[in-house]
Amino acid sequence: MTTTCTADGFFGDYGGQYVPEPVVPILNTLAEAFEQYRNDPEFLEEFHYYLNHFSGRETPLYFCKNLTEKLGGAKIYLKREDLNHLGAHKVNNTIGQILLAKRMGKKKIIAETGAGQHGVATAATAALMGMECTIYMGAVDVERQKLNVFRMEMLGAKVVAAQSGQQTLKEAVDEALGAWLQDPENVFYLLGSAVGPHPYPLIVREFQSVVGREAKKQIMEAEGRLPDYCVACVGGGSNAIGLFADFICDESVKLVGVEPAGRGLDYGDHAATLCLGEPGVMHGFNSYMLKDEQGEPAEVYSISAGLDYPSVGPEHSQLKDQNRAEYVHASDKEAVDAFFMLSQMEGIIPALESSHALAHAMRIAPEQDKDKIIVVNLSGRGDKDVAQIEEMVSEGKIELPKIRG
Numbered sequence: 298m299t300t301t302c303t304a305d306g307f308f309g310d311y312g313g314q315y316v317p318e319p320v321v322p323i324l325n326t327l328a329e330a331f332e333q334y335r336n337d338p339e340f341l342e343e344f345h346y347y348l349n350h351f352s353g354r355e356t357p358l359y360f361c362k363n364l365t366e367k368l369g370g371a372k373i374y375l376k377r378e379d380l381n382h383l384g385a386h387k388v389n390n391t392i393g394q395i396l397l398a399k400r401m402g403k404k405k406i407i408a409e410t411g412a413g414q415h416g417v418a419t420a421a422t423a424a425l426m427g428m429e430c431t432i433y434m435g436a437v438d439v440e441r442q443k444l445n446v447f448r449m450e451m452l453g454a455k456v457v458a459a460q461s462g463q464q465t466l467k468e469a470v471d472e473a474l475g476a477w478l479q480d481p482e483n484v485f486y487l488l489g490s491a492v493g494p495h496p497y498p499l500i501v502r503e504f505q506s507v508v509g510r511e512a513k514k515q516i517m518e519a520e521g522r523l524p525d526y527c528v529a530c531v532g533g534g535s536n537a538i539g540l541f542a543d544f545i546c547d548e549s550v551k552l553v554g555v556e557p558a559g560r561g562l563d564y565g566d567h568a569a570t571l572c573l574g575e576p577g578v579m580h581g582f583n584s585y586m587l588k589d590e591q592g593e594p595a596e597v598y599s600i601s602a603g604l605d606y607p608s609v610g611p612e613h614s615q616l617k618d619q620n621r622a623e624y625v626h627a628s629d630k631e632a633v634d635a636f637f638m639l640s641q642m643e644g645i646i647p648a649l650e651s652s653h654a655l656a657h658a659m660r661i662a663p664e665q666d667k668d669k670i671i672v673v674n675l676s677g678r679g680d681k682d683v684a685q686i687e688e689m690v691s692e693g694k695i696e697l698p699k700i701r702g
Protein backbone atom coordinates (compact mmCIF):
# COMPACT_ATOMS: atom_id res chain seq x y z
CA MET A 298 0.00 0.00 0.00
CA THR A 299 1.32 3.44 -0.86
CA THR A 300 1.19 6.70 0.98
CA THR A 301 2.49 10.17 0.36
CA CYS A 302 3.00 10.87 4.08
CA THR A 303 6.54 11.55 5.36
CA ALA A 304 7.95 9.73 8.39
CA ASP A 305 7.08 12.65 10.66
CA GLY A 306 3.51 12.64 9.43
CA PHE A 307 3.36 15.45 6.90
CA PHE A 308 1.32 15.44 3.72
CA GLY A 309 3.12 18.39 2.13
CA ASP A 310 2.64 21.20 4.66
CA TYR A 311 -0.32 19.48 6.28
CA GLY A 312 -0.69 17.06 9.15
CA GLY A 313 2.08 16.83 11.75
CA GLN A 314 1.81 16.64 15.53
CA TYR A 315 0.79 19.97 17.07
CA VAL A 316 0.21 18.56 20.53
CA PRO A 317 1.37 19.13 24.14
CA GLU A 318 4.81 17.65 24.70
CA PRO A 319 3.71 14.68 26.86
CA VAL A 320 1.51 13.45 24.01
CA VAL A 321 4.36 13.17 21.47
CA PRO A 322 5.94 9.94 22.78
CA ILE A 323 2.51 8.33 23.08
CA LEU A 324 1.75 9.14 19.46
CA ASN A 325 5.15 7.92 18.38
CA THR A 326 4.66 4.59 20.16
CA LEU A 327 1.39 4.24 18.28
CA ALA A 328 3.09 5.11 14.98
CA GLU A 329 5.75 2.46 15.59
CA ALA A 330 3.16 -0.20 16.40
CA PHE A 331 1.21 0.70 13.28
CA GLU A 332 4.34 0.41 11.11
CA GLN A 333 5.05 -2.96 12.69
CA TYR A 334 1.61 -4.42 11.98
CA ARG A 335 0.27 -2.68 8.88
CA ASN A 336 1.84 -5.25 6.56
CA ASP A 337 1.99 -8.14 9.03
CA PRO A 338 0.27 -11.13 7.36
CA GLU A 339 -1.32 -12.41 10.58
CA PHE A 340 -2.62 -8.96 11.48
CA LEU A 341 -4.06 -8.48 8.00
CA GLU A 342 -5.64 -11.92 8.03
CA GLU A 343 -7.42 -11.14 11.28
CA PHE A 344 -8.43 -7.68 10.03
CA HIS A 345 -9.97 -9.13 6.89
CA TYR A 346 -11.60 -11.95 8.82
CA TYR A 347 -13.58 -9.43 10.88
CA LEU A 348 -14.25 -7.16 7.90
CA ASN A 349 -15.76 -10.13 6.09
CA HIS A 350 -17.51 -12.03 8.85
CA PHE A 351 -18.44 -9.27 11.31
CA SER A 352 -19.17 -6.43 8.92
CA GLY A 353 -20.24 -8.38 5.83
CA ARG A 354 -17.57 -7.30 3.34
CA GLU A 355 -17.02 -7.17 0.51
CA THR A 356 -19.74 -4.61 -0.06
CA PRO A 357 -21.33 -4.59 -3.54
CA LEU A 358 -20.63 -2.08 -6.28
CA TYR A 359 -24.16 -1.44 -7.43
CA PHE A 360 -25.17 -0.07 -10.85
CA CYS A 361 -28.04 2.43 -10.54
CA LYS A 362 -29.85 1.52 -13.74
CA ASN A 363 -33.01 3.51 -13.02
CA LEU A 364 -31.23 6.63 -11.86
CA THR A 365 -28.78 6.48 -14.77
CA GLU A 366 -31.64 6.22 -17.29
CA LYS A 367 -33.53 9.05 -15.64
CA LEU A 368 -30.54 11.40 -15.69
CA GLY A 369 -29.62 10.38 -19.25
CA GLY A 370 -25.83 10.63 -19.01
CA ALA A 371 -22.94 8.90 -17.27
CA LYS A 372 -23.42 5.52 -15.58
CA ILE A 373 -23.76 5.87 -11.81
CA TYR A 374 -22.38 3.12 -9.58
CA LEU A 375 -22.63 3.07 -5.78
CA LYS A 376 -20.04 1.55 -3.50
CA ARG A 377 -22.43 0.13 -0.93
CA GLU A 378 -20.72 0.99 2.37
CA ASP A 379 -24.26 1.42 3.71
CA LEU A 380 -24.47 -2.38 3.81
CA ASN A 381 -21.75 -2.69 6.41
CA HIS A 382 -22.70 -3.86 9.88
CA LEU A 383 -23.81 -0.75 11.84
CA GLY A 384 -24.76 0.99 8.61
CA ALA A 385 -21.66 2.84 7.49
CA HIS A 386 -17.95 2.68 6.62
CA LYS A 387 -16.88 3.61 10.17
CA VAL A 388 -16.60 -0.02 11.28
CA ASN A 389 -13.71 -0.64 8.84
CA ASN A 390 -11.63 1.69 10.98
CA THR A 391 -12.86 0.61 14.42
CA ILE A 392 -12.03 -3.04 13.63
CA GLY A 393 -8.52 -2.09 12.47
CA GLN A 394 -7.74 0.18 15.41
CA ILE A 395 -9.05 -2.18 18.11
CA LEU A 396 -7.02 -5.05 16.63
CA LEU A 397 -4.01 -2.75 16.77
CA ALA A 398 -4.86 -1.84 20.38
CA LYS A 399 -4.93 -5.52 21.30
CA ARG A 400 -1.55 -6.10 19.64
CA MET A 401 -0.21 -3.20 21.71
CA GLY A 402 -1.49 -4.84 24.92
CA LYS A 403 -4.08 -2.13 25.67
CA LYS A 404 -7.04 -2.89 27.91
CA LYS A 405 -9.31 0.10 27.41
CA ILE A 406 -10.69 1.85 24.36
CA ILE A 407 -11.71 5.48 24.55
CA ALA A 408 -13.23 7.60 21.83
CA GLU A 409 -15.08 10.82 21.44
CA THR A 410 -18.17 11.23 19.32
CA GLY A 411 -20.37 14.13 18.25
CA ALA A 412 -23.39 12.71 16.47
CA GLY A 413 -22.83 9.30 18.01
CA GLN A 414 -22.16 7.18 14.91
CA HIS A 415 -18.46 6.69 15.67
CA GLY A 416 -19.30 6.01 19.31
CA VAL A 417 -21.72 3.25 18.34
CA ALA A 418 -19.24 1.63 15.93
CA THR A 419 -16.53 1.80 18.59
CA ALA A 420 -18.77 0.38 21.33
CA ALA A 421 -19.89 -2.51 19.09
CA THR A 422 -16.36 -3.40 18.01
CA ALA A 423 -15.09 -3.16 21.59
CA ALA A 424 -17.87 -5.55 22.66
CA LEU A 425 -16.84 -7.98 19.92
CA MET A 426 -13.22 -7.88 20.99
CA GLY A 427 -13.81 -7.89 24.75
CA MET A 428 -12.34 -4.47 25.42
CA GLU A 429 -13.49 -2.04 28.07
CA CYS A 430 -14.92 1.02 26.33
CA THR A 431 -15.61 4.62 27.36
CA ILE A 432 -17.15 7.13 24.98
CA TYR A 433 -16.85 10.87 25.63
CA MET A 434 -19.62 13.12 24.39
CA GLY A 435 -20.48 16.75 25.02
CA ALA A 436 -23.39 17.04 27.46
CA VAL A 437 -25.42 18.88 24.81
CA ASP A 438 -24.80 16.06 22.32
CA VAL A 439 -25.77 13.45 24.94
CA GLU A 440 -29.12 15.20 25.22
CA ARG A 441 -29.53 15.52 21.43
CA GLN A 442 -28.51 11.92 20.69
CA LYS A 443 -30.29 10.04 23.46
CA LEU A 444 -30.98 6.95 21.40
CA ASN A 445 -27.35 6.60 20.29
CA VAL A 446 -26.23 7.02 23.90
CA PHE A 447 -28.56 4.20 24.90
CA ARG A 448 -27.29 2.10 22.00
CA MET A 449 -23.71 2.51 23.20
CA GLU A 450 -24.77 1.59 26.74
CA MET A 451 -26.61 -1.47 25.46
CA LEU A 452 -23.37 -2.50 23.78
CA GLY A 453 -21.67 -2.33 27.17
CA ALA A 454 -19.87 1.00 26.85
CA LYS A 455 -19.74 3.75 29.41
CA VAL A 456 -20.79 7.17 28.11
CA VAL A 457 -19.27 10.22 29.81
CA ALA A 458 -20.93 13.60 29.29
CA ALA A 459 -18.38 16.42 29.05
CA GLN A 460 -19.77 19.30 31.12
CA SER A 461 -17.26 22.09 30.40
CA GLY A 462 -17.55 24.98 27.89
CA GLN A 463 -19.98 24.55 25.00
CA GLN A 464 -20.53 20.91 26.03
CA THR A 465 -20.08 19.61 22.46
CA LEU A 466 -17.42 17.78 20.46
CA LYS A 467 -14.47 20.00 21.43
CA GLU A 468 -15.02 19.47 25.15
CA ALA A 469 -15.44 15.74 24.56
CA VAL A 470 -12.05 15.70 22.78
CA ASP A 471 -10.45 17.56 25.69
CA GLU A 472 -11.80 15.10 28.28
CA ALA A 473 -10.87 12.05 26.21
CA LEU A 474 -7.33 13.40 25.76
CA GLY A 475 -7.12 13.95 29.52
CA ALA A 476 -8.13 10.34 30.19
CA TRP A 477 -5.55 9.11 27.67
CA LEU A 478 -2.73 11.10 29.25
CA GLN A 479 -3.58 9.73 32.68
CA ASP A 480 -3.10 6.12 31.65
CA PRO A 481 -1.34 5.80 28.27
CA GLU A 482 -0.09 2.31 29.16
CA ASN A 483 -3.57 0.79 29.19
CA VAL A 484 -5.68 3.20 27.17
CA PHE A 485 -6.03 3.30 23.38
CA TYR A 486 -7.54 6.43 21.84
CA LEU A 487 -9.63 5.41 18.85
CA LEU A 488 -10.03 8.29 16.39
CA GLY A 489 -12.97 8.08 14.01
CA SER A 490 -11.89 10.00 10.93
CA ALA A 491 -8.74 10.71 8.91
CA VAL A 492 -7.92 13.70 11.14
CA GLY A 493 -5.91 14.43 14.30
CA PRO A 494 -2.15 14.34 14.84
CA HIS A 495 0.13 11.82 13.10
CA PRO A 496 -0.22 8.82 12.86
CA TYR A 497 -4.04 8.92 12.93
CA PRO A 498 -4.66 10.26 9.41
CA LEU A 499 -2.38 7.54 8.08
CA ILE A 500 -3.95 4.77 10.19
CA VAL A 501 -7.51 5.69 9.27
CA ARG A 502 -6.65 6.00 5.60
CA GLU A 503 -5.06 2.57 5.62
CA PHE A 504 -7.98 0.83 7.30
CA GLN A 505 -10.52 2.60 5.06
CA SER A 506 -8.57 1.99 1.85
CA VAL A 507 -10.26 -1.40 1.55
CA VAL A 508 -13.19 0.59 0.08
CA GLY A 509 -11.28 1.82 -2.96
CA ARG A 510 -9.40 -1.44 -3.49
CA GLU A 511 -12.65 -3.37 -3.68
CA ALA A 512 -14.30 -0.71 -5.84
CA LYS A 513 -11.42 -0.79 -8.31
CA LYS A 514 -11.54 -4.57 -8.64
CA GLN A 515 -15.33 -4.49 -8.97
CA ILE A 516 -15.48 -1.78 -11.63
CA MET A 517 -12.82 -3.64 -13.63
CA GLU A 518 -15.02 -6.74 -13.48
CA ALA A 519 -18.18 -4.84 -14.37
CA GLU A 520 -16.86 -2.47 -17.04
CA GLY A 521 -13.34 -3.61 -17.87
CA ARG A 522 -11.95 -0.17 -17.17
CA LEU A 523 -11.38 2.45 -14.50
CA PRO A 524 -14.13 4.95 -13.67
CA ASP A 525 -14.00 8.55 -14.89
CA TYR A 526 -15.03 9.93 -11.49
CA CYS A 527 -14.83 8.83 -7.87
CA VAL A 528 -17.13 10.97 -5.71
CA ALA A 529 -17.44 10.98 -1.92
CA CYS A 530 -18.73 13.28 0.81
CA VAL A 531 -16.17 14.90 3.11
CA GLY A 532 -16.63 15.46 6.83
CA GLY A 533 -13.29 14.56 8.38
CA GLY A 534 -12.54 12.82 5.12
CA SER A 535 -12.26 9.11 5.97
CA ASN A 536 -14.77 7.61 3.56
CA ALA A 537 -13.44 9.89 0.82
CA ILE A 538 -9.78 9.00 1.37
CA GLY A 539 -10.80 5.35 1.68
CA LEU A 540 -12.31 5.47 -1.80
CA PHE A 541 -9.61 7.71 -3.32
CA ALA A 542 -6.49 6.00 -1.94
CA ASP A 543 -6.24 3.26 -4.54
CA PHE A 544 -7.03 5.64 -7.42
CA ILE A 545 -4.62 8.49 -6.61
CA CYS A 546 -2.01 7.05 -8.97
CA ASP A 547 -4.56 6.63 -11.78
CA GLU A 548 -4.33 10.07 -13.34
CA SER A 549 -7.35 9.53 -15.60
CA VAL A 550 -9.68 9.12 -12.63
CA LYS A 551 -11.09 12.41 -11.35
CA LEU A 552 -11.41 12.45 -7.57
CA VAL A 553 -14.14 14.70 -6.19
CA GLY A 554 -14.87 15.42 -2.53
CA VAL A 555 -18.21 17.02 -1.68
CA GLU A 556 -18.50 19.26 1.37
CA PRO A 557 -21.69 20.49 3.06
CA ALA A 558 -22.84 23.96 1.98
CA GLY A 559 -25.61 23.79 4.58
CA ARG A 560 -28.00 26.75 4.46
CA GLY A 561 -25.60 28.80 2.33
CA LEU A 562 -22.04 30.09 2.20
CA ASP A 563 -22.23 32.77 4.93
CA TYR A 564 -20.26 32.34 8.16
CA GLY A 565 -21.80 29.71 10.42
CA ASP A 566 -24.13 28.30 7.76
CA HIS A 567 -21.90 25.59 6.27
CA ALA A 568 -18.88 23.34 6.82
CA ALA A 569 -17.23 23.63 3.40
CA THR A 570 -13.71 23.60 4.83
CA LEU A 571 -11.62 22.88 1.73
CA CYS A 572 -13.77 25.08 -0.49
CA LEU A 573 -13.80 28.15 1.76
CA GLY A 574 -11.21 27.68 4.53
CA GLU A 575 -7.53 28.48 4.87
CA PRO A 576 -4.65 26.56 6.43
CA GLY A 577 -4.57 26.47 10.23
CA VAL A 578 -3.89 24.24 13.22
CA MET A 579 -6.60 22.69 15.39
CA HIS A 580 -7.01 19.34 17.19
CA GLY A 581 -3.28 18.70 16.84
CA PHE A 582 -2.77 18.97 13.09
CA ASN A 583 -2.37 21.49 10.30
CA SER A 584 -4.93 21.47 7.51
CA TYR A 585 -7.49 23.63 5.78
CA MET A 586 -9.72 25.04 8.46
CA LEU A 587 -12.71 27.33 8.86
CA LYS A 588 -11.89 30.12 11.31
CA ASP A 589 -13.77 32.82 13.18
CA GLU A 590 -12.50 36.40 13.48
CA GLN A 591 -10.03 35.40 16.21
CA GLY A 592 -8.63 32.56 14.13
CA GLU A 593 -10.33 29.95 16.32
CA PRO A 594 -12.39 27.08 14.86
CA ALA A 595 -15.51 28.55 13.25
CA GLU A 596 -19.06 27.66 14.06
CA VAL A 597 -20.18 25.22 11.44
CA TYR A 598 -23.49 23.78 10.35
CA SER A 599 -24.85 21.02 8.13
CA ILE A 600 -28.13 19.14 7.97
CA SER A 601 -26.04 16.01 8.48
CA ALA A 602 -24.40 15.77 11.88
CA GLY A 603 -21.57 13.64 10.45
CA LEU A 604 -20.25 16.44 8.23
CA ASP A 605 -20.11 19.52 10.47
CA TYR A 606 -16.42 19.73 11.31
CA PRO A 607 -14.36 22.94 10.83
CA SER A 608 -11.19 21.13 9.73
CA VAL A 609 -10.49 18.20 7.41
CA GLY A 610 -8.03 15.36 7.00
CA PRO A 611 -4.57 16.70 6.04
CA GLU A 612 -4.16 14.44 3.02
CA HIS A 613 -7.19 16.09 1.42
CA SER A 614 -5.52 19.48 1.88
CA GLN A 615 -2.49 18.19 0.01
CA LEU A 616 -4.62 16.62 -2.75
CA LYS A 617 -6.41 19.96 -3.13
CA ASP A 618 -3.18 21.99 -3.39
CA GLN A 619 -1.79 19.47 -5.88
CA ASN A 620 -5.00 19.70 -7.90
CA ARG A 621 -5.15 15.91 -7.75
CA ALA A 622 -8.60 16.05 -6.19
CA GLU A 623 -11.33 18.63 -6.61
CA TYR A 624 -13.52 19.77 -3.73
CA VAL A 625 -17.00 21.12 -4.31
CA HIS A 626 -20.02 21.66 -2.12
CA ALA A 627 -23.68 20.69 -1.98
CA SER A 628 -26.35 22.39 0.11
CA ASP A 629 -28.82 20.88 2.59
CA LYS A 630 -31.51 21.21 -0.04
CA GLU A 631 -29.51 19.49 -2.75
CA ALA A 632 -28.68 16.68 -0.32
CA VAL A 633 -32.33 16.23 0.64
CA ASP A 634 -33.37 16.18 -3.04
CA ALA A 635 -30.76 13.48 -3.70
CA PHE A 636 -31.92 11.60 -0.59
CA PHE A 637 -35.46 11.33 -1.98
CA MET A 638 -34.26 10.69 -5.52
CA LEU A 639 -32.22 7.62 -4.57
CA SER A 640 -34.94 6.38 -2.22
CA GLN A 641 -37.60 6.45 -4.92
CA MET A 642 -35.56 5.58 -8.01
CA GLU A 643 -33.51 2.73 -6.53
CA GLY A 644 -35.21 1.73 -3.27
CA ILE A 645 -32.12 2.70 -1.27
CA ILE A 646 -32.41 5.27 1.55
CA PRO A 647 -28.98 6.91 1.78
CA ALA A 648 -27.42 8.64 4.79
CA LEU A 649 -27.76 12.44 4.59
CA GLU A 650 -23.94 12.61 4.57
CA SER A 651 -23.71 10.36 1.52
CA SER A 652 -26.55 12.29 -0.10
CA HIS A 653 -24.13 15.21 -0.56
CA ALA A 654 -21.93 13.01 -2.77
CA LEU A 655 -24.99 11.76 -4.63
CA ALA A 656 -26.16 15.33 -5.20
CA HIS A 657 -22.92 16.16 -6.99
CA ALA A 658 -23.01 12.96 -9.05
CA MET A 659 -26.56 13.80 -10.10
CA ARG A 660 -25.37 17.31 -11.03
CA ILE A 661 -22.57 16.12 -13.35
CA ALA A 662 -24.04 12.88 -14.76
CA PRO A 663 -26.46 14.50 -17.27
CA GLU A 664 -23.59 16.52 -18.86
CA GLN A 665 -21.53 13.38 -19.51
CA ASP A 666 -21.60 10.92 -22.41
CA LYS A 667 -23.37 7.65 -21.72
CA ASP A 668 -20.13 5.67 -21.71
CA LYS A 669 -18.69 7.68 -18.80
CA ILE A 670 -18.62 6.09 -15.34
CA ILE A 671 -19.14 7.71 -11.94
CA VAL A 672 -18.49 5.75 -8.73
CA VAL A 673 -20.13 7.30 -5.67
CA ASN A 674 -19.21 6.17 -2.17
CA LEU A 675 -22.53 5.52 -0.45
CA SER A 676 -20.89 5.91 2.94
CA GLY A 677 -23.93 5.01 5.02
CA ARG A 678 -27.60 4.16 5.16
CA GLY A 679 -30.32 6.66 5.95
CA ASP A 680 -32.29 4.80 8.61
CA LYS A 681 -30.73 7.07 11.24
CA ASP A 682 -32.00 10.13 9.35
CA VAL A 683 -35.61 9.10 8.84
CA ALA A 684 -36.92 10.74 12.04
CA GLN A 685 -35.16 14.03 11.16
CA ILE A 686 -36.61 14.05 7.63
CA GLU A 687 -40.07 13.09 8.91
CA GLU A 688 -39.99 16.02 11.32
CA MET A 689 -39.03 18.44 8.54
CA VAL A 690 -41.89 17.15 6.38
CA SER A 691 -44.46 17.29 9.17
CA GLU A 692 -43.37 20.83 10.10
CA GLY A 693 -43.82 21.84 6.47
CA LYS A 694 -40.14 22.74 5.97
CA ILE A 695 -39.80 20.36 3.04
CA GLU A 696 -42.21 18.42 0.89
CA LEU A 697 -42.17 14.69 0.37
CA PRO A 698 -41.89 14.44 -3.42
CA LYS A 699 -43.41 11.83 -5.69
CA ILE A 700 -40.68 11.22 -8.23
CA ARG A 701 -42.01 8.25 -10.21
CA GLY A 702 -45.32 8.83 -12.03
Ligand SMILES: *Cc1c(COP(=O)(O)O)cnc(C)c1O
Pocket residue numbers: 385386387414489490491530531532533534535536537603604648650651676677678
Ligand atom coordinates in the same frame (compact mmCIF):
# COMPACT_ATOMS: atom_id res chain seq x y z
C1 LIG B 1 -19.30 9.79 9.90
C2 LIG B 1 -19.88 9.72 8.56
C3 LIG B 1 -19.39 10.50 7.48
C4 LIG B 1 -18.34 11.56 7.65
O1 LIG B 1 -17.10 11.11 8.03
P1 LIG B 1 -15.87 10.99 7.02
O2 LIG B 1 -14.73 10.74 7.94
O3 LIG B 1 -15.76 12.27 6.26
O4 LIG B 1 -16.16 9.85 6.13
C5 LIG B 1 -19.94 10.32 6.23
N1 LIG B 1 -20.93 9.44 6.01
C6 LIG B 1 -21.44 8.69 7.02
C7 LIG B 1 -22.54 7.74 6.71
C8 LIG B 1 -20.93 8.80 8.32
O5 LIG B 1 -21.46 8.05 9.29
